Amino acid sequence: MLPAMAENGSWVARDLPVRGYTMRCWERPAAGPRVLFLHGFLDTGRSFAGVVEELPREVHALCLDWRGHGGSRPVPEGMSFHQLDHLKDLAQVVELLDPQRIVAHSMGATVAYLYAAAAPGRVPGYLMLDAAGGFASKPSDQAEALRKLLLAERQPKPEFRTFPSAEAAIERILHNNPGLSAEGAARMVAGSTELTPQGELRFLFDARLRGPNPMRYSEAIWRELGRAITDPVVVLLGEQGLVRKAPILGERVEAMPTATLQMVPGVAHHLHLDAPAVVAAAVVAMLATTSGNEAR
Numbered sequence: 001m002l003p004a005m006a007e008n009g010s011w012v013a014r015d016l017p018v019r020g021y022t023m024r025c026w027e028r029p030a031a032g033p034r035v036l037f038l039h040g041f042l043d044t045g046r047s048f049a050g051v052v053e054e055l056p057r058e059v060h061a062l063c064l065d066w067r068g069h070g071g072s073r074p075v076p077e078g079m080s081f082h083q084l085d086h087l088k089d090l091a092q093v094v095e096l097l098d099p100q101r102i103v104a105h106s107m108g109a110t111v112a113y114l115y116a117a118a119a120p121g122r123v124p125g126y127l128m129l130d131a132a133g134g135f136a137s138k139p140s141d142q143a144e145a146l147r148k149l150l151l152a153e154r155q156p157k158p159e160f161r162t163f164p165s166a167e168a169a170i171e172r173i174l175h176n177n178p179g180l181s182a183e184g185a186a187r188m189v190a191g192s193t194e195l196t197p198q199g200e201l202r203f204l205f206d207a208r209l210r211g212p213n214p215m216r217y218s219e220a221i222w223r224e225l226g227r228a229i230t231d232p233v234v235v236l237l238g239e240q241g242l243v244r245k246a247p248i249l250g251e252r253v254e255a256m257p258t259a260t261l262q263m264v265p266g267v268a269h270h271l272h273l274d275a276p277a278v279v280a281a282a283v284v285a286m287l288a289t290t291s292g293n294e295a296r
Contacts, residue, residue, distance in 0.1 A: 013071060025063065031058055034097060038109070043191075044065050044192045067079065068081050069204065070192060086107075087115060090115050103279070110131055117226070132252050138218065145212065229257070232258050232289070
């Protein structure tokens, strides 16, 4: 499917050589500040289209597809999809694209959180959407998580389903994402699917993404990582989003020395899909208030 992201046709697909693999970046070139957008799990960079369309035209938007997602497929055998893999990918993407801000949702925000802790001063500001680090787990749960990982490695992963129409795909997205609007689901489907030769819609996700994530840091580790982040961070939380399921996120943000938190009323987890104008306004405010080497 993959329709154009903007009516003026100015979007281009850019392939990035990253750690022996090719990753896709959807780019709206401009002369102004470079902003890198990082999507969440089972999403694509193109779902930020609504946000980018709300931004001033001088903003240079760079929307990455994580490995195994969207245009960053196929993935060679032997590659994995854990958060530390994404972290190493992001480090090289930053060197290639030299973004001046990062906007990240969900899993993308978790990876950005790790990167901000590991590379202070490299990116002058972050906007994190409905996430501030990942879900925490008890140390006593780690052995079982590793057992599940090894078991999953021996089992084949079923391919993602195809759907007879966009309406059917949207219905499935809504089933899997309570709180997401039909309009938001349509945005996700538009950027995450392609037509098969049989005329059905196929989601552009690698089947191996279905495997378990063994990385479950304790809350103490997530807090310490947050304390290591020295660049400005703004966290937007949806009133109906993950903050309801994990109130600890608000407390974690409070522990971050550089972070401010803003609640977006009436919105669930996918703020970039259901409140693109709000996210865009936060990007503009971030560009105006955070500092850094803008002319690198």
